[in-house]
Amino acid sequence: MTVQRAPYKLIGGVHVPEHKQSSTQSPIKPLALAKRLIIPMLQHIGEEAKPIVKIGEHVLKGQKIGEVRAFVATPVHATTSGTVVDIGLYPVDHPSQLDALCVVIEADGKDEWAAHTGIKDYHLAEAQTLLAIIREAGIAGMGGAGFPTGSKLQVKQQTPVDIVVINAMECEPYITADDLLMRERATEIVEGANIVKQILGAKKIIIGIEDNKPQAINAMQQASQSQAHIQVMSCQSKYPSGAARQTVYILTGRETPANGRTTDVGVFCLNVGTAAAIYRAVVHGEPSLSRITTVTGLGVQQAANYDVPFGTPIEHLLNQAQAQWSKISRLIVGGPMMGYSLPQVQIPVVKTTNCIIAATLEDFPPPPPEQACIRCGDCAQVCPVQLLPQQLLWFSKSAEFDKAEQYHLDDCIECGACAYVCPSSIPLVQYYRYAKGEIATQKQEAEKAERARLRFEAHTSRLAQEEADKEARRQAREQAAAQAREEAAQQAALASQQGAAPPAKDSKALMIAAATARSNLKKAEKRLLAAQQAGEDTSALLAEIEQLKAEVKKYE
Ligand code: SF4
Ligand code: SF4
Numbered sequence: 001m002t003v004q005r006a007p008y009k010l011i012g013g014v015h016v017p018e019h020k021q022s023s024t025q026s027p028i029k030p031l032a033l034a035k036r037l038i039i040p041m042l043q044h045i046g047e048e049a050k051p052i053v054k055i056g057e058h059v060l061k062g063q064k065i066g067e068v069r070a071f072v073a074t075p076v077h078a079t080t081s082g083t084v085v086d087i088g089l090y091p092v093d094h095p096s097q098l099d100a101l102c103v104v105i106e107a108d109g110k111d112e113w114a115a116h117t118g119i120k121d122y123h124l125a126e127a128q129t130l131l132a133i134i135r136e137a138g139i140a141g142m143g144g145a146g147f148p149t150g151s152k153l154q155v156k157q158q159t160p161v162d163i164v165v166i167n168a169m170e171c172e173p174y175i176t177a178d179d180l181l182m183r184e185r186a187t188e189i190v191e192g193a194n195i196v197k198q199i200l201g202a203k204k205i206i207i208g209i210e211d212n213k214p215q216a217i218n219a220m221q222q223a224s225q226s227q228a229h230i231q232v233m234s235c236q237s238k239y240p241s242g243a244a245r246q247t248v249y250i251l252t253g254r255e256t257p258a259n260g261r262t263t264d265v266g267v268f269c270l271n272v273g274t275a276a277a278i279y280r281a282v283v284h285g286e287p288s289l290s291r292i293t294t295v296t297g298l299g300v301q302q303a304a305n306y307d308v309p310f311g312t313p314i315e316h317l318l319n320q321a322q323a324q325w326s327k328i329s330r331l332i333v334g335g336p337m338m339g340y341s342l343p344q345v346q347i348p349v350v351k352t353t354n355c356i357i358a359a360t361l362e363d364f365p366p367p368p369p370e371q372a373c374i375r376c377g378d379c380a381q382v383c384p385v386q387l388l389p390q391q392l393l394w395f396s397k398s399a400e401f402d403k404a405e406q407y408h409l410d411d412c413i414e415c416g417a418c419a420y421v422c423p424s425s426i427p428l429v430q431y432y433r434y435a436k437g438e439i440a441t442q443k444q445e446a447e448k449a450e451r452a453r454l455r456f457e458a459h460t461s462r463l464a465q466e467e468a469d470k471e472a473r474r475q476a477r478e479q480a481a482a483q484a485r486e487e488a489a490q491q492a493a494l495a496s497q498q499g500a501a502p503p504a505k506d507s508k509a510l511m512i513a514a515a516t517a518r519s520n521l522k523k524a525e526k527r528l529l530a531a532q533q534a535g536e537d538t539s540a541l542l543a544e545i546e547q548l549k550a551e552v553k554k555y556e
Helices: 127-136 149-154 177-200 214-224 244-252 272-284 314-320 378-382 389-397 401-406 417-421 428-497 508-533 539-554
Strands: 036-040 064-067 082-091 099-107 163-168 204-210 230-235 267-271 290-296 304-309 330-333 355-359
Touching (some): 127 149, 149 177, 163 177, 177 214, 177 304, 290 314, 378 389, 401 428
Parallel strands (some): 163 267
Antiparallel strands (some): 290 304, 330 355
C-alpha cells in the first residue's frame, strides 16, 4: 500500500530545526520506579478529582484513588503499588505554577496490579459500554491541553462525525514521543482508533504523519494494511501542522470555524498516545497510568523516550537520563515553541507531559534584546491562522484590547511562528498572552458588574412590590372597616324603626366598626400633636377629633 500524500498544505508555518535525532536513537526505555510518586488529582483540563484514599492506606497499581462527579473530569489511579503517605498541595506541571492537590504514594517496589479485565472482542460491545470504560480509565488527550477523552466523545455533536483523525504530526522540535510510539506500538494505536470509530459510528480513519518520520509511517501502514477504512497520509514537515485545526485542514480540507471544534466539521481528532491508551483500557482493562515522555536537550547524556508512570518526579526522570545538572540552564516542558519553563524538579510527570528539555546555553542561548517593529510583515506571512500579528502586537502593547479582539486575537493559537521569524526578536506571543489575560479579566469584571446590576434591580423591584402589596392590604382593611360601619349603622337604623333593641355590642361588624373608630381617633390625635408642635393651624383637626370622639362614643 502506498502512502497517500495529504491533499492540502499548511497555510503559513515555518521550517524549524528539528533536533529530533538524539532522542530517536534507542527504543522506548522503561523507567526504574521512583520511590515516591506525587500523583496530582488534576492532570488536564476540567475538574479536580476528590481523593478516596487515606494516609496510611495500602494501594495497588491501577486502583482508583481519586473520584469525579463533573462531566469534564477524569478519575485518577495509583500508578504503582505502595502506601499513601500524604494528601496535600504540591507543585505541579502547569503554566500557572500553582500548587495542586496530590496523593503521594511511597512505592513498595512490587508494582502489584489491582484485579482488572478487558474486552478482547470489543467489536461486539455497545458504544455506551466502551465509553464508560474510557471514562473510568481516566484517559485524557495526550497531545495538547489534555481534554478528558470520555467527555470529548460524549459531547453532543450538531454535525455527525464521519472521520476520525489520528494526529501524528508531532511538529514541534525536540519532541519524538509519538514517533517512537508509532514505531513500536502501531497496532495499539490502530485498534484504539477503531474503537473510537466504532463509538462514533464514523466511516473512516485518517492517520496524518509528517514526512520526517518514515519509520513511523511504515509501522502505521503495516498495522493498518487490509483495513480499507484506514488511510495513512504523509504531509510536509512544517510547524505548526500538528495543531488540531491545521491537521484537520491538511488531511481533509475542512476548515474548523473560529471558536468552533473540529467535530463541527465532522472530524474527531485524537493523538496517537490517546488512541493507544484507549486500546489498553478497553482490551486489557488498564487505566491510564503512564505515558511516553521525550527527555532530551544537551543537559542529558541519555536522551530518549521513557515510559513514565504518572506522578514520577521530573528529577527522577532526568537522573535516569543521566542529567548533567551543572550544564542545565533551563528546563522546558513541551517543545521550545509552545512549552514553558519549569521552576523546579520535584514536579511530577502527568498525562500531558510529552517532553522535558534539559536545555543548556548551547541549546538555547539567551535571546537578543527586543527591538522596535520594522513593519517587515514577515510575521503575517507565516501565521497559520492568517492573522495580522503586527497589528495584534500594536493593540496589545497600547492596551487597545477591543481592537485586538476585532483583529481576532482570540483565534491566535499561540504557536509562536510569528515570533520565530521576527527580525526584531519581539516575543509576540507573550504580548498576546498578556492581552488575552487582560481581555478575560475585563470580561469577568463586566459579567460581575452585570450580575450586580441585575441583583440590585431585582431587589428594588421586590421592595416596590412589597410596598404596593402593603398599600393594597391597608386599603382593603379600610374598605372592610367602612363596610362594617355601614352595615352596623343600617342594622341600628332598622332596629330603631322596628322598635327593637340595637344590635349587640359584641356583634362582629360592630366590634370592627368600634375598633376602626378608635384607631382613627388615635391617628387624628397624633396628627394634632404633630401639628401643634409644628405651630400649624389645628382647627380642622380639632373638629375632626370631636366627630371621631362622637363616633367612638356611639359604640360604647
Ligand atoms: S516580524 Fe516583527 S518586525 Fe516584522 S512586522 Fe512582524 S512584528 Fe514587526
Ligand atoms: S502565535 Fe498567533 S499570531 Fe503568531 S503566528 Fe501563531 S497564530 Fe499567528
